Amino acid sequence: xxxxxxALFAAAVADHRFWIAxxxxxxxxxxxxxxxxxxxQIYIPLIAAVYSPRVAAVTLLIIDTLGxxxxxxxxxxxxxxxxxxxxxxAAAIAVPIGTLALLVIDPIVLRWFxxxxxxxxVHHLCSRIPFYRLPRALRRHPELASIGRLTLGQSxxxxxxxxxxxxxxxxxxxxxxxxLPRHAAG
Numbered sequence: 001x002x003x004x005x006x007a008l009f010a011a012a013v014a015d016h017r018f019w020i021a022x023x024x025x026x027x028x029x030x031x032x033x034x035x036x037x038x039x040x041q042i043y044i045p046l047i048a049a050v051y052s053p054r055v056a057a058v059t060l061l062i063i064d065t066l067g068x069x070x071x072x073x074x075x076x077x078x079x080x081x082x083x084x085x086x087x088x089x090a091a092a093i094a095v096p097i098g099t100l101a102l103l104v105i106d107p108i109v110l111r112w113f114x115x116x117x118x119x120x121x122v123h124h125l126c127s128r129i130p131f132y133r134l135p136r137a138l139r140r141h142p143e144l145a146s147i148g149r150l151t152l153g154q155s156x157x158x159x160x161x162x163x164x165x166x167x168x169x170x171x172x173x174x175x176x177x178x179x180l181p182r183h184a185a186g
Contacts, residue, residue, distance in 0.1 A: 017050050024050070025063065039064075057102045061095060 012018055024046045032039035040060055047056035102110070112132060129137050161171035165180075 020050050021047055029067075054102050057099055061099055 024043060028039040028043035028046075031042055043060050043063075044053075044056045047059065126137075158171075160173040160175075163172050163174065163177055164170075165172045165176075
């Protein structure tokens with residue numbers, strides 16, 4: 001057995017993305033610790049934004065497998081096997097296949113299967129554009145292409161924007177709603 005190269009580890013830790021990823025992993029772990037689920041819903045999109053979807057999927061698989069192993073061993077005695085075994089077998093088959101699919105399948109094909117979710121918001125602006133025509137719509141309409149992508153920080157700040165202000169034609173928060181003249185009295 002060979003010892004991993006220290007320089008490779010040092011280079012990974014020196015990259016600022018490592019520390020962002022560590023914070024994301026801690027946040028996802030805290031969510032899982034409090035709720036018992038939901039870590040993947042936080043971890044996958046955020047790590048995919050920092051590194052790539054492939055890195056996110058593979059590292060989550062490793063983290064979940066290693067992190068759940070001690071609890072799994074103790075839970076064996078309490079399992080209702082006729083209910084748990086089919087789910088376990090399905091997961092044991094589907095998770096490696098899904099991970100392999102992310103590594104092997106062309107991203108364009110994956111976008112087709114996910115209804116091009118990365119630019120799917122354009123479909124909601126004009127529902128006549130089918131998901132498979134979204135990239136062409138973005139290319140043909142420069143005003144859509146210039147919108148750009150939200151950064152991780154910007155997307156977190158958008159969580160508070162939950163109401164549509166028709167007069168201003170933008171999303172607003174509940175706090176902003178209370179400051180509008182027509183709602184100030186009530």
